[in-house]
Amino acid sequence: MQRLIIVITTILIFCSIYPPQVLLPFFAERYAVTESQAALLTAITMFPLGIAPLSYGYILESMSAVKLLKWSILGLAMTQLAFVLAEMVTDSFALLIIIRFGQGLLLPAAMTSLMTYLSGASEGKQLQRSMSIYVAATIVGGYAGRLLTGLTAEYVGWRWYYFALTALLVGNFVALGWLRKEMAVKAGRPSPRIILDALRGGEYLKIYGVIFCVFFVFSSFLNYLPFRLTALWGQTSESTVGIMYSGYLVGVVISLISPRLVTMFGSAINAIIAGVSAFAVVLLITMTSSTVLLFSVLLIFCGSMFLVHSVAVGLVNRLATENKGVVNGLYIAFYYSGGVLGSYLPGLIYERFGWSIFVWSLFAVAGIGLIIALTYKFGMEKQAYPWQAATPTGHHRE
Numbered sequence: 001m002q003r004l005i006i007v008i009t010t011i012l013i014f015c016s017i018y019p020p021q022v023l024l025p026f027f028a029e030r031y032a033v034t035e036s037q038a039a040l041l042t043a044i045t046m047f048p049l050g051i052a053p054l055s056y057g058y059i060l061e062s063m064s065a066v067k068l069l070k071w072s073i074l075g076l077a078m079t080q081l082a083f084v085l086a087e088m089v090t091d092s093f094a095l096l097i098i099i100r101f102g103q104g105l106l107l108p109a110a111m112t113s114l115m116t117y118l119s120g121a122s123e124g125k126q127l128q129r130s131m132s133i134y135v136a137a138t139i140v141g142g143y144a145g146r147l148l149t150g151l152t153a154e155y156v157g158w159r160w161y162y163f164a165l166t167a168l169l170v171g172n173f174v175a176l177g178w179l180r181k182e183m184a185v186k187a188g189r190p191s192p193r194i195i196l197d198a199l200r201g202g203e204y205l206k207i208y209g210v211i212f213c214v215f216f217v218f219s220s221f222l223n224y225l226p227f228r229l230t231a232l233w234g235q236t237s238e239s240t241v242g243i244m245y246s247g248y249l250v251g252v253v254i255s256l257i258s259p260r261l262v263t264m265f266g267s268a269i270n271a272i273i274a275g276v277s278a279f280a281v282v283l284l285i286t287m288t289s290s291t292v293l294l295f296s297v298l299l300i301f302c303g304s305m306f307l308v309h310s311v312a313v314g315l316v317n318r319l320a321t322e323n324k325g326v327v328n329g330l331y332i333a334f335y336y337s338g339g340v341l342g343s344y345l346p347g348l349i350y351e352r353f354g355w356s357i358f359v360w361s362l363f364a365v366a367g368i369g370l371i372i373a374l375t376y377k378f379g380m381e382k383q384a385y386p387w388q389a390a391t392p393t394g395h396h397r398e
Contacts, residue, residue: 005175006114007137009073012172013110014141015165016076016103017045019149022242023158024226031093036347039223043343044097046219048104049111049336065113070176072109077169079103084162108332115313115328117179127317135255135310143248150242158238194326203319204327206376207272208334211312213369214276215335216342217283217362218305223343224350224358231355232291247298251306258310268315269377275307276373280366287359309335 020027020041028038083099086092118130152161199205226241233240254261258271265271278300285297316331342365350358 002179003133005179006118007133009069009110009172009176010114010134010137011141011144012073012165012169013076013107013114014138015145015148016080016169017107018042018142018145019158019161019165020100021223022146022150022226022238022245023153024223025230026153026158026238027093027096031091033093034351035224035227036344036351037093039343039347040097041100042219042223043340045100045104045107046336046340046343048101049108050333050340051337065117066176066179068109069113069117069179070173072106072113073169073176074173075106076103076110077166077173079106080162080169081166084159088159108329108336111332112329115317115332127314129259131314131317132255132258132310135258135306135313136252139248139251139255139306143245143252146245146248147242150238150240153238155239195330199330203376204316204330206372206379207312207316208330209372210272210276210369210376211309211331212334212338213365213372214279214305214308214338216338217279217366217369218301218342219339220342220346220362221283221286221301221359224347227350228355229291232289244295244298246295247300247302250299250303254303254307255310258307258314261307262311268311269373271311272308272315273370273373273377275304275311276366276370279304279308280363280370283359283363283366287356 024035024038024041027033027041028035031038079099079102083096083103086095086099114134115131118127118134149158149161152158152164199208222245225244229236229241229244262268262271265274282297282300282304286294286301288294288297313331316327319327342362346358346361349361
């Protein structure tokens with residue numbers, strides 16, 4: 001029951017983030033704005049996710065993770081309703097941006113609480129499995145949000161998605177009362193010293209750097225995919241755009257079997273390197289004008305990204321022996337900092353130079369992520385095998 005509540009909560013949180021992405025062409029036309037301006041509906045929500053997670057350590061010091069999670073879920077429910085009502089009764093694009101920013105302030109509270117709760121309730125191999133299930137639930141939520149938005153937009157009107165999501169979030173708020181509060185973990189106050197200590201060693205920072213680059217590319221590509229499909233097909237339905245995100249489902253499988261993949265590749269960092277490599281190579285194939293091929297490579301593209309994500313989040317939690325709230329907050333901050341920059345900046349390249357140059361620019365960022373992952377691996381081996389004489393420790397085999 002406890003795990004089911006956590007999974008459902010995670011799915012609903014991620015159902016709240018991405019619905020506007022499928023509707024970006026609609027909003028661009030509705031409010032007469034450019035592609036990059038419309039993309040702000042996604043980017044502005046990620047902006048607080050890049051800077052706010054650490055600040056919730058102060059709240060978690062005086063409030064349990066479960067309590068913070070409950071109230072952030074209720075806040076998300078209210079902002080979903082506010083978004084659709086604002087679109088119905090006003091013609092202000094700026095008001096929609098403000099509401100989406102408000103949602104972004106609530107999301108890191110929910111995510112940091114969830115990850116801290118899971119980290120405190122699990123350890124060892126069970127921790128990797130718990131984090132893999134968490135990542136799988138985020139994938140299901142991200143995909144369901146896009147797909148269901150597209151389907152409701154075409155058949156009953158997209159606003160009904162928001163009404164239904166509001167009701168589900170309120171129900172989830174009630175269900176969170178059944179979580180065992182004694183499992184909640186208090187996060188340490190995120191003082192500058194603790195944050196610097198987490199980054200100074202280099203291990204965390206390199207993992208954060210990899211996930212920053214990967215999610216920069218991933219969020220950028222998926223944000224501008226609807227515009228690419230419109231350019232290839234002419235006028236296209238929202239449900240068709242939603243179906244194009246089906247590659248997410250591969251990510252569910254990949255994240256759940258990621259512990260086995262780590263074993264297969266020999267270490268977590270090897271799995272991350274393999275994932276980033278496949279991610280970068282497949283990205284180049286997306287320059288095709290064949291929608292069938294584009295749909296096919298999206299399966300590998302999404303699978304590679306979620307391999308990196310599920311392994312990386314488990315790795316940083318295994319490396320952390322204390323201050324896990326800060327470690328998870330930093331992970332979320334780097335992850336979504338990449339997301340917010342990727343959701344907007346490459347769009348300026350797309351508007352001016354077109355799809356091919358846009359993809360090449362993303363390939364360059366993915367390449368930087370791969371280089372960072374390789375420096376982590378070689379640095380780890382250098383520490384584990386100084387002068388080829390020392391015996392590697394379990395810590396560095398991660």
